[in-house]
Amino acid sequence: MQKILIAVGSARKPKLNAVTAAAESFATWLSAEAYCEVVGVEVDSGVSHTPSTREELMRGARQRAEALLELNQREQRGWNFFVGLEGGLDVVPQAADGSLSLVSGPCSAPRVFLESWAYVSDGHAGHFGCSGAVELPESLAHEVLEQGTELAEAIDKFAGAAGIRDGQGAWGVLSRNLISRQESFRLALIAAFAPFYNEKMYRSASAVALR
Numbered sequence: 001m002q003k004i005l006i007a008v009g010s011a012r013k014p015k016l017n018a019v020t021a022a023a024e025s026f027a028t029w030l031s032a033e034a035y036c037e038v039v040g041v042e043v044d045s046g047v048s049h050t051p052s053t054r055e056e057l058m059r060g061a062r063q064r065a066e067a068l069l070e071l072n073q074r075e076q077r078g079w080n081f082f083v084g085l086e087g088g089l090d091v092v093p094q095a096a097d098g099s100l101s102l103v104s105g106p107c108s109a110p111r112v113f114l115e116s117w118a119y120v121s122d123g124h125a126g127h128f129g130c131s132g133a134v135e136l137p138e139s140l141a142h143e144v145l146e147q148g149t150e151l152a153e154a155i156d157k158f159a160g161a162a163g164i165r166d167g168q169g170a171w172g173v174l175s176r177n178l179i180s181r182q183e184s185f186r187l188a189l190i191a192a193f194a195p196f197y198n199e200k201m202y203r204s205a206s207a208v209a210l211r
Contacts, residue, residue: 005039006080012040039077049150050088058119060086060088061085063084083192085185085188087117087185089114090133112145114136127193128191140154159173
Protein backbone atom coordinates (compact mmCIF):
# COMPACT_ATOMS: atom_id res chain seq x y z
CA MET A 1 0.00 0.00 0.00
CA GLN A 2 1.36 3.43 -0.95
CA LYS A 3 2.25 5.83 1.85
CA ILE A 4 1.77 9.54 1.27
CA LEU A 5 3.84 11.67 3.62
CA ILE A 6 2.30 15.03 4.53
CA ALA A 7 4.64 17.44 6.32
CA VAL A 8 3.02 20.13 8.46
CA GLY A 9 4.81 23.29 9.56
CA SER A 10 3.78 22.96 13.21
CA ALA A 11 3.88 20.50 16.08
CA ARG A 12 0.65 21.76 17.70
CA LYS A 13 -1.90 19.01 18.27
CA PRO A 14 -5.02 20.77 16.84
CA LYS A 15 -3.19 21.45 13.57
CA LEU A 16 -1.80 17.93 13.23
CA ASN A 17 -5.16 16.38 14.10
CA ALA A 18 -6.82 18.63 11.52
CA VAL A 19 -4.46 17.42 8.80
CA THR A 20 -4.97 13.79 9.79
CA ALA A 21 -8.77 14.15 9.76
CA ALA A 22 -8.77 15.99 6.44
CA ALA A 23 -6.42 13.48 4.81
CA GLU A 24 -8.60 10.56 5.90
CA SER A 25 -11.47 12.02 3.89
CA PHE A 26 -9.61 12.31 0.58
CA ALA A 27 -6.64 9.91 0.72
CA THR A 28 -8.17 7.39 -1.68
CA TRP A 29 -8.78 10.19 -4.20
CA LEU A 30 -5.08 11.00 -4.14
CA SER A 31 -4.34 7.34 -4.80
CA ALA A 32 -6.68 4.35 -4.66
CA GLU A 33 -4.18 2.29 -2.67
CA ALA A 34 -2.83 5.08 -0.48
CA TYR A 35 -2.83 6.02 3.16
CA CYS A 36 -1.50 9.26 4.60
CA GLU A 37 1.05 9.78 7.35
CA VAL A 38 1.33 13.21 8.95
CA VAL A 39 4.65 14.62 10.17
CA GLY A 40 4.80 17.77 12.27
CA VAL A 41 7.88 20.02 12.11
CA GLU A 42 8.09 23.44 13.75
CA VAL A 43 9.06 26.11 11.24
CA ASP A 44 8.87 29.89 11.29
CA SER A 45 5.90 31.54 9.60
CA GLY A 46 7.78 34.79 9.01
CA VAL A 47 4.73 36.81 10.13
CA SER A 48 3.55 38.29 13.43
CA HIS A 49 2.25 36.12 16.28
CA THR A 50 -1.30 37.20 15.42
CA PRO A 51 -1.61 38.12 11.73
CA SER A 52 -4.07 40.99 11.30
CA THR A 53 -4.73 40.93 7.56
CA ARG A 54 -5.82 38.28 5.10
CA GLU A 55 -2.64 38.91 3.11
CA GLU A 56 -0.50 38.25 6.19
CA LEU A 57 -2.44 35.09 7.01
CA MET A 58 -1.94 33.74 3.49
CA ARG A 59 1.72 34.72 3.48
CA GLY A 60 2.34 33.01 6.81
CA ALA A 61 0.71 29.77 5.66
CA ARG A 62 2.67 29.79 2.40
CA GLN A 63 5.99 30.54 4.08
CA ARG A 64 5.55 27.65 6.49
CA ALA A 65 5.00 25.28 3.56
CA GLU A 66 7.95 26.71 1.65
CA ALA A 67 10.20 26.29 4.70
CA LEU A 68 9.25 22.59 4.77
CA LEU A 69 9.96 22.26 1.06
CA GLU A 70 13.43 23.75 1.52
CA LEU A 71 14.09 21.37 4.43
CA ASN A 72 12.99 18.40 2.35
CA GLN A 73 15.24 19.40 -0.54
CA ARG A 74 18.17 19.86 1.83
CA GLU A 75 17.74 16.67 3.86
CA GLN A 76 15.82 14.39 1.48
CA ARG A 77 13.05 13.59 3.98
CA GLY A 78 10.84 12.03 1.29
CA TRP A 79 7.78 14.16 2.01
CA ASN A 80 5.09 14.32 -0.69
CA PHE A 81 3.06 17.32 0.44
CA PHE A 82 3.97 20.44 2.38
CA VAL A 83 1.33 22.11 4.53
CA GLY A 84 1.34 25.53 6.14
CA LEU A 85 -1.45 26.53 8.51
CA GLU A 86 -2.00 30.03 9.85
CA GLY A 87 -4.72 31.42 12.09
CA GLY A 88 -5.35 35.07 12.76
CA LEU A 89 -7.47 38.09 12.01
CA ASP A 90 -8.92 39.77 8.96
CA VAL A 91 -9.72 43.41 9.70
CA VAL A 92 -12.42 44.98 7.53
CA PRO A 93 -12.81 48.80 7.75
CA GLN A 94 -16.30 50.02 8.55
CA ALA A 95 -17.69 53.41 7.60
CA ALA A 96 -19.42 55.58 10.18
CA ASP A 97 -22.81 54.62 8.74
CA GLY A 98 -22.09 50.94 9.40
CA SER A 99 -21.38 49.99 5.80
CA LEU A 100 -18.21 48.08 4.99
CA SER A 101 -16.01 50.28 2.90
CA LEU A 102 -12.38 50.72 1.97
CA VAL A 103 -12.81 54.36 0.97
CA SER A 104 -11.56 57.22 3.13
CA GLY A 105 -13.93 59.17 5.34
CA PRO A 106 -15.44 58.98 8.83
CA CYS A 107 -14.95 55.49 10.26
CA SER A 108 -16.20 53.51 13.21
CA ALA A 109 -14.54 50.46 14.75
CA PRO A 110 -13.68 47.88 12.06
CA ARG A 111 -15.26 44.46 11.82
CA VAL A 112 -12.64 41.89 12.87
CA PHE A 113 -12.90 38.24 11.83
CA LEU A 114 -11.01 35.17 12.99
CA GLU A 115 -9.91 33.00 10.05
CA SER A 116 -7.86 29.83 9.53
CA TRP A 117 -5.85 29.51 6.33
CA ALA A 118 -4.02 26.59 4.73
CA TYR A 119 -1.48 26.41 1.94
CA VAL A 120 -0.60 23.06 0.37
CA SER A 121 2.22 22.35 -2.08
CA ASP A 122 3.46 19.20 -3.76
CA GLY A 123 6.74 20.90 -4.62
CA HIS A 124 5.51 21.96 -8.06
CA ALA A 125 2.20 23.75 -7.46
CA GLY A 126 0.56 25.21 -4.39
CA HIS A 127 -2.97 26.16 -3.42
CA PHE A 128 -4.76 28.04 -0.63
CA GLY A 129 -7.86 27.17 1.36
CA CYS A 130 -9.80 29.06 4.02
CA SER A 131 -12.09 27.96 6.85
CA GLY A 132 -14.63 30.74 6.72
CA ALA A 133 -14.76 33.36 9.47
CA VAL A 134 -16.26 34.20 12.84
CA GLU A 135 -16.49 37.77 14.11
CA LEU A 136 -14.60 38.81 17.26
CA PRO A 137 -16.23 40.83 20.05
CA GLU A 138 -15.05 44.44 19.81
CA SER A 139 -13.34 44.28 23.22
CA LEU A 140 -11.34 41.18 22.27
CA ALA A 141 -10.35 42.71 18.94
CA HIS A 142 -9.21 45.86 20.75
CA GLU A 143 -7.09 43.81 23.17
CA VAL A 144 -5.27 42.11 20.29
CA LEU A 145 -5.02 44.92 17.76
CA GLU A 146 -4.57 47.95 20.01
CA GLN A 147 -2.89 46.47 23.08
CA GLY A 148 -0.71 44.05 21.08
CA THR A 149 -1.75 41.00 23.11
CA GLU A 150 -1.31 37.67 21.34
CA LEU A 151 -4.71 36.18 20.49
CA ALA A 152 -3.91 32.95 22.36
CA GLU A 153 -3.18 34.94 25.54
CA ALA A 154 -6.15 37.27 25.06
CA ILE A 155 -8.69 34.48 24.57
CA ASP A 156 -7.41 32.73 27.73
CA LYS A 157 -7.97 35.98 29.62
CA PHE A 158 -11.43 36.61 28.20
CA ALA A 159 -12.59 33.02 28.71
CA GLY A 160 -11.02 32.66 32.15
CA ALA A 161 -9.09 29.54 31.18
CA ALA A 162 -5.57 28.48 30.19
CA GLY A 163 -4.11 26.77 27.13
CA ILE A 164 -7.19 27.28 24.98
CA ARG A 165 -5.06 27.39 21.80
CA ASP A 166 -4.12 23.73 22.25
CA GLY A 167 -7.75 22.68 22.71
CA GLN A 168 -10.92 24.27 21.39
CA GLY A 169 -9.14 27.47 20.42
CA ALA A 170 -10.72 30.89 20.02
CA TRP A 171 -13.04 29.29 17.46
CA GLY A 172 -14.49 27.02 20.12
CA VAL A 173 -14.88 29.81 22.66
CA LEU A 174 -16.69 32.09 20.20
CA SER A 175 -18.94 29.37 18.70
CA ARG A 176 -19.72 27.47 21.92
CA ASN A 177 -17.68 24.59 20.53
CA LEU A 178 -19.84 24.19 17.45
CA ILE A 179 -16.62 24.91 15.51
CA SER A 180 -13.29 24.08 17.14
CA ARG A 181 -9.87 25.33 16.10
CA GLN A 182 -9.14 21.87 14.72
CA GLU A 183 -12.34 21.84 12.67
CA SER A 184 -11.59 25.27 11.19
CA PHE A 185 -8.20 24.05 9.99
CA ARG A 186 -9.71 20.78 8.71
CA LEU A 187 -12.08 22.74 6.46
CA ALA A 188 -9.27 24.98 5.24
CA LEU A 189 -7.18 21.92 4.38
CA ILE A 190 -9.95 20.16 2.47
CA ALA A 191 -10.32 23.32 0.39
CA ALA A 192 -6.56 23.74 -0.18
CA PHE A 193 -6.08 20.08 -1.17
CA ALA A 194 -8.97 20.15 -3.66
CA PRO A 195 -6.80 20.76 -6.78
CA PHE A 196 -4.80 17.65 -5.85
CA TYR A 197 -7.56 15.16 -4.97
CA ASN A 198 -9.93 16.58 -7.60
CA GLU A 199 -7.26 17.10 -10.23
CA LYS A 200 -9.43 16.01 -13.15
CA MET A 201 -11.99 18.75 -12.50
CA TYR A 202 -9.36 21.47 -12.10
CA ARG A 203 -7.56 20.30 -15.24
CA SER A 204 -10.81 20.27 -17.21
CA ALA A 205 -11.74 23.75 -15.98
CA SER A 206 -8.32 25.06 -17.04
CA ALA A 207 -8.70 23.48 -20.49
CA VAL A 208 -12.13 25.09 -20.99
CA ALA A 209 -10.79 28.50 -19.95
CA LEU A 210 -8.02 28.29 -22.56
CA ARG A 211 -10.38 27.62 -25.48
